[in-house]
Each structure stands twice: as C-alpha cells, then as structure tokens.
Amino acid sequence: MLNRVVRSLMVLGVFAAQMALAQSDKPVADGVQAVERGSRISVQQLSPMQVENLAVAGKVWGFLKYHHPVVTSGQRQWDYALLDILPAVLAARDRAGADALLVEWIAGLGPLPDCNPCARLDPQGYHLLPRLGWLEDKSLLSPGLRDALQTVYRKRSSAKTQFYAGFGTTSGNPVFDKEADYKSLTFPDAGFQLLSLLRFWNIVEYWSPYRDQVDADWDTVLRESIAPVMQASSRSAYELAMIVVTARVNDTHTKLYTSLPLAPPRGGCRVPVHVRFVEEQAVVAGYTDNDAGPASGLRRGDVIEAIDGKPLAALIDAWRPYYAASNEPTRLRDIAMRLTGGACGPAQLTVRQDGQRRELAVVRMPIGRSAPLAHDRPGETFQLLGDDIAYIKLSSIRSADIPGYMQRAAQTRGIIIDIRNYPSEYVPLWLGPYFVDKPTPFVRTTMGDAANPGGFTWRPETSLPVHPSPYRGKVMVLVDEESQSRSEYTAMALRAGPRARVIGSTTAGADGNASRFSLPGGLQTMISGLGVFYPDKRPTQRIGIVPDIRVAPTIEGIRAGRDEVLDAAINEIRSN
Numbered sequence: 001m002l003n004r005v006v007r008s009l010m011v012l013g014v015f016a017a018q019m020a021l022a023q024s025d026k027p028v029a030d031g032v033q034a035v036e037r038g039s040r041i042s043v044q045q046l047s048p049m050q051v052e053n054l055a056v057a058g059k060v061w062g063f064l065k066y067h068h069p070v071v072t073s074g075q076r077q078w079d080y081a082l083l084d085i086l087p088a089v090l091a092a093r094d095r096a097g098a099d100a101l102l103v104e105w106i107a108g109l110g111p112l113p114d115c116n117p118c119a120r121l122d123p124q125g126y127h128l129l130p131r132l133g134w135l136e137d138k139s140l141l142s143p144g145l146r147d148a149l150q151t152v153y154r155k156r157s158s159a160k161t162q163f164y165a166g167f168g169t170t171s172g173n174p175v176f177d178k179e180a181d182y183k184s185l186t187f188p189d190a191g192f193q194l195l196s197l198l199r200f201w202n203i204v205e206y207w208s209p210y211r212d213q214v215d216a217d218w219d220t221v222l223r224e225s226i227a228p229v230m231q232a233s234s235r236s237a238y239e240l241a242m243i244v245v246t247a248r249v250n251d252t253h254t255k256l257y258t259s260l261p262l263a264p265p266r267g268g269c270r271v272p273v274h275v276r277f278v279e280e281q282a283v284v285a286g287y288t289d290n291d292a293g294p295a296s297g298l299r300r301g302d303v304i305e306a307i308d309g310k311p312l313a314a315l316i317d318a319w320r321p322y323y324a325a326s327n328e329p330t331r332l333r334d335i336a337m338r339l340t341g342g343a344c345g346p347a348q349l350t351v352r353q354d355g356q357r358r359e360l361a362v363v364r365m366p367i368g369r370s371a372p373l374a375h376d377r378p379g380e381t382f383q384l385l386g387d388d389i390a391y392i393k394l395s396s397i398r399s400a401d402i403p404g405y406m407q408r409a410a411q412t413r414g415i416i417i418d419i420r421n422y423p424s425e426y427v428p429l430w431l432g433p434y435f436v437d438k439p440t441p442f443v444r445t446t447m448g449d450a451a452n453p454g455g456f457t458w459r460p461e462t463s464l465p466v467h468p469s470p471y472r473g474k475v476m477v478l479v480d481e482e483s484q485s486r487s488e489y490t491a492m493a494l495r496a497g498p499r500a501r502v503i504g505s506t507t508a509g510a511d512g513n514a515s516r517f518s519l520p521g522g523l524q525t526m527i528s529g530l531g532v533f534y535p536d537k538r539p540t541q542r543i544g545i546v547p548d549i550r551v552a553p554t555i556e557g558i559r560a561g562r563d564e565v566l567d568a569a570i571n572e573i574r575s576n
Contacts (some may be wrong), residue, residue: 011534038186038192039191043418049095052378053090054089054090057102061081063123063200065078067156067453069157071306072164073157074164080543081105082198085101096142097410106152106162112155113155114150114155115156118154118156120126122159125498126456128455129452131205131211133152135150156451157470163178163458165207167447171390172513175530177439179517181519182520182521183280187521189520192521193229193230194226195241196521197230198503200331204254209511209529209531210249210542211454212247213539215250221248221256222476225244236575239402239521240262240525241540242519243255246324247322247325249324250542252325253512254527255511256519256523257525259523266342267341268367269345270297271364272289274287274288274373276373277332278343279312282339283558284301284303289373298351304350319335326544327509327544330506330508330510333482340364344365375421377391379558384408384412388573389573389574390405390409391415392416392417392420393418394417394423394490395424397425397427398424399426402431406434414475419491421482422487429465429493433464434471435470437466439465440463441463442461442493442496443489444501445512446459456531464496473499475499475500477518479503479505480507483544502545512529512531514529516545549568
C-alpha cells in the first residue's frame with residue numbers, strides 16, 4: 001500500500017505526512033510529536049466524486065476506530081492512519097478505486113484476532129440500536145469492502161471499554177481522553193481539518209444518546225460539511241466551519257467552546273444593556289453598567305428593531321447557523337447575550353420606545369466583568385416572602401444548608417424553588433426527598449455500549465427516598481430558558497412530589513452529563529453523554545421541562561420591573 005500512496009501523493013502534488021506514514025502502524029504511545037508538523041495536505045477545490053470518496057472513507061475510518069480489535073485496543077495511532085490514506089483517496093478516480101484502497105487498508109491491519117466471546121447484539125433493553133445498515137448497502141460499497149467491514153463487525157470485541165472511548169466510573173457517560181488536540185498545528189491544514197470533522201462526526205454517530213434528535217440526516221451533514229471544513233483557508237475560517245457543524249447536532253451542550261468569540265456578531269464591545277427575547281422580540285431587560293446603561297438613552301422594556309441600519313430579523317437569520325441549541329428559545333437566549341456586539345465606538349439602534357420608533361446613537365463599550373442577567377430573585381439564597389411562603393434559589397445553594405432552610409420553611413404554606421439559573425451544587429437527592437410521601441422514581445437514563453457502539457441501553461430508574469421530616473406545603477418550581485442540564489434534572493426530581501407544580505416557560509432541552517473532547521488546533525467541544533428520560537421513558541431532550549402552569553415575562557412586566565413568574569407562583573400558593 002505504501003508505494004501506491006506515494007504515487008498518489010506525486011499525482012496530487014501534495015507531499016503529505018511522511019512522518020505520519022511511518023507512524024500510523026505504531027502503538028498510540030509512539031511518535032506523537034511528529035504530527036505537530038502538519039499533514040501537508042492541501043486542497044483548493046473538491047469534486048463531487050472526491051467528496052463522496054472522502055465521506056465513505058470517513059465512515060469506514062470511524063467504524064474501524066470503534067469496532068476493529070487492533071484499533072479499539074490502542075495498537076494503532078488512528079489519526080495518523082487517516083492521514084496516511086487521505087492522499088490516495090483524494091487521487092482515486094472513482095468509487096471502485098477508493099473502495100479498493102479501503103479494502104487494502106483494512107487488510108493492512110493484519111488478521112483479526114479470535115474473540116472469545118465475540119460481541120453480540122440482543123435488541124432487548126435498548127433505546128437506540130447502532131445505525132449500521134450502510135455496511136450492507138450495495139449502492140454505497142463494493143462487495144469486497146462490504147465483506148471486509150462485516151467480518152470486522154462479526155469479530156468485534158465484547159470488552160466493556162475501548163481505547164478511544166471509555167466510560168466514567170461514577171456517571172457512566174463516555175470519556176474521550178485519548179483524543180489528541182494537536183494545538184501547535186499551523187493552519188490551514190486540510191488533512192487535520194478533515195480529521196476534526198470526522199472525529200466529531202463519528203463521536204456523535206456512535207456515542208451521542210440523542211443521535212436520533214438531529215434535525216438533518218447525519219450522513220448528509222457529513223457530505224455537506226467536507227468541502228467547507230477541508231477548504232477553509234485560515235484558522236478562523238476552519239473554526240467557523242466547525243462551529244456550524246457542531247450546531248447541526250441540535251444539542252445546547254454541543255458548542256465549539258474555544259471558538260465562541262468568532263461567532264457573529266464579532267467584536268470585543270457591546271452596548272451596556274442586557275437583552276432578552278420576550279414576546280418574540282429583543283427587549284432591553286437591564287443594564288450591564290449602572291451609569292452608562294441609563295445614559296445610553298435605552299430603557300427597560302425598549303424593543304430593539306435594527307442595529308446599524310440592518311433589520312434585526314435579518315441579522316438573526318444570518319447568525320442562527322452559528323448558535324448551537326436544542327430549541328429556538330435557547331438559541332435566542334444565547335444570541336441575546338451577544339446581540340449588540342461589535343467594534344468599540346459609536347453604533348446606531350432603532351428601538352420601539354413608549355410606542356414610538358426612535359433612532360438612538362449609542363456607544364459600544366468593552367465588555368468587562370459585568371454580571372449576567374439574573375432571572376431569579378436578588379438577595380439571599382433562602383428568603384421568607386411574608387410569613388407564609390419560603391423561597392430558595394439554587395444559583396447559590398449549598399447542600400449542607402438545606403436542612404436548616406427546610407426547618408425554617410416547615411410551617412409555611414408553600415415553598416418556591418427557583419431554578420431559572422444553574423444550580424451551584426447537585427441537590428436533587430438532598431432536596432427532593434422532602435417533597436415525596438413514598439419512594440418515588442423521577443428519572444431513567446440511557447448509556448452507550450462499548451461492545452455495540454451506536455447502541456444505547458436503558459439503565460434502572462433513579463428514585464427519591466422519603467425524608468424523615470417531609471414538607472407538607474405546596475411546592476412551586478420556577479423554570480425558563482436559563483434552566484439547562486443540571487437545572488432540568490433537578491426540576492424533574494422536584495416535580496416528582498405530589499404537591500409540586502412547575503411554573504414558567506420552555507427550558508433549554510439539554511440534559512445528561514456532558515462528555516468533553518478535543519479537536520485539532522486545541523479546540524474543545526462536548527456532547528450530552530447520557531440520555532435523560534422520565535421514568536415512563538418520555539424524552540426531555542430538545543423538549544425540556546414542560547411547565548404545568550405556563551407563565552412567561554411580558555414587555556409590560558419588564559418595563560414595570562415585575563417578576564411575573566414569581567408572582568404567579570405566589571398567587572398559586574395563596575389560592576385555594
């Protein structure tokens with residue numbers, strides 16, 4: 001195979017990754033410094049045939065990564081292996097030629113070791129099954145490649161973990177700590193840029209419990225993303241292309257966290273106001289600077305309609321692909337945080353103020369360390385709202401303080417638990433038992449299967465025990481678009497009580513312990529690592545926690561400084 005690859009390199013005029021060629025058949029621990037020199041693969045334009053050949057090669061590479069015993073046991077540096085074969089795949093003139101290369105590539109891994117026992121798949125107990133119908137697709141793969149891949153599948157290991165995908169000992173979510181970040185690379189580097197896409201795509205394909213929640217066909221996403229990612233002509237262009245790819249997973253957890261400043265609108269300054277989408281409009285909800293905010297002429301309740309002469313609706317449409325989110329309210333939440341961003345200095349806002357359309361000359365200021373817009377009540381973690389209602393916000397909760405709080409609340413008529421925030425500690429099993437009368441299941445999860453990558457099995461229910469001194473009053477749980485992940489999991493636990501009601505609006509719809517991993521260039525992203533469902537297997541992903549009583553802020557309420565969600569909870573407790 002080596003001679004064929006070298007000939008292909010000469011045809012392409014890209015003298016690629018000579019060190020990678022020498023290192024790909026070595027164990028992972030060997031020769032890791034060589035790759036920092038780059039792949040030396042360069043492309044200016046890809047033909048449809050090249051894109052198709054690369055897509056199939058990428059799927060085969062990912063399948064072997066998580067199924068071939070030589071790779072799953074860590075005996076090959078699998079990133080190098082991809083760089084080894086890429087030039088020849090690019091040079092292939094047709095599908096048959098590319099498939100022949102892949103067959104030879106698989107054979108080069110050596111004879112498949114005997115597995116005792118080999119892995120088997122019993123569909124009983126699975127929520128999701130592996131998506132491997134393509135291994136038998138005669139329109140996609142040649143007979144020789146189909147046979148080679150199916151033989152690997154039959155002889156995959158039954159081990160409970162893999163080299164490139166382990167599992168957390170406590171949580172059970174996948175761990176990707178063997179993925180090198182290659183942070184010293186110089187860009188553009190088409191080889192490593194494609195590696196980034198294929199690593200991400202295959203991790204979602206085999207280890208995302210919400211793979212079935214992706215809006216687009218995931219294979220189509222791969223084919224549509226190859227050219228933009230591989231042809232990106234600079235580091236920032238590569239990162240932007242990968243931001244778009246990660247956003248297509250439709251999971252609020254799955255963002256390219258190291259690259260968020262590149263998403264539009266770009267710039268290190270903003271108008272000194274907090275913006276929130278209320279009644280589907282961008283509303284000034286507060287100030288990031290107590291002096292500069294009011295001095296800007298903007299008031300709470302103002303509706304922003306245009307920025308620097310550009311209609312806001314058009315701007316949001318252009319920005320939307322760069323914002324990863326499980327649902328639209330959460331996407332707008334994240335856009336709102338950056339909406340007035342841009343270069344420091346003068347800016348022009350068109351706003352609706354007191355029923356009139358006004359043009360305001362404002363100034364974008366350095367962002368500084370302004371506190372984020374708080375949706376919960378100011379003040380202490382525990383408060384008494386009159387003599388009959390207790391209030392606890394979880395943004396500053398400490399589990400050690402819960403017994404004292406509940407003792408102080410014991411004689412109240414109702415208690416409000418505010419999770420319009422991210423809890424500072426994990427408290428479901430500390431707080432939830434106060435609100436149930438008997439052991440009560442509140443959640444069940446799914447987790448990946450190392451012997452059957454892409455499959456997710458049901459785990460047993462998790463239940464709340466009964467506290468010796470249960471709380472007998474009404475329980476109101478407040479949620480909104482700020483409620484994400486741990487917040488949503490906590491809301492599920494608290495609503496399991498018979499006297500609990502959830503009040504508010506759509507939550508982020510992203511739950512399950514997050515699994516982080518690196519991409520070439522030192523980029524960092526994650527996926528939701530566990531699937532989170534109600535005990536009856538109803539989903540929460542993308543749907544979020546659906547309130548029992550729907551109450552959302554209004555522009556009038558923002559203008560008047562009212563907390564309408566909290567008011568509704570108070571009224572619910574005091575009603576008969």
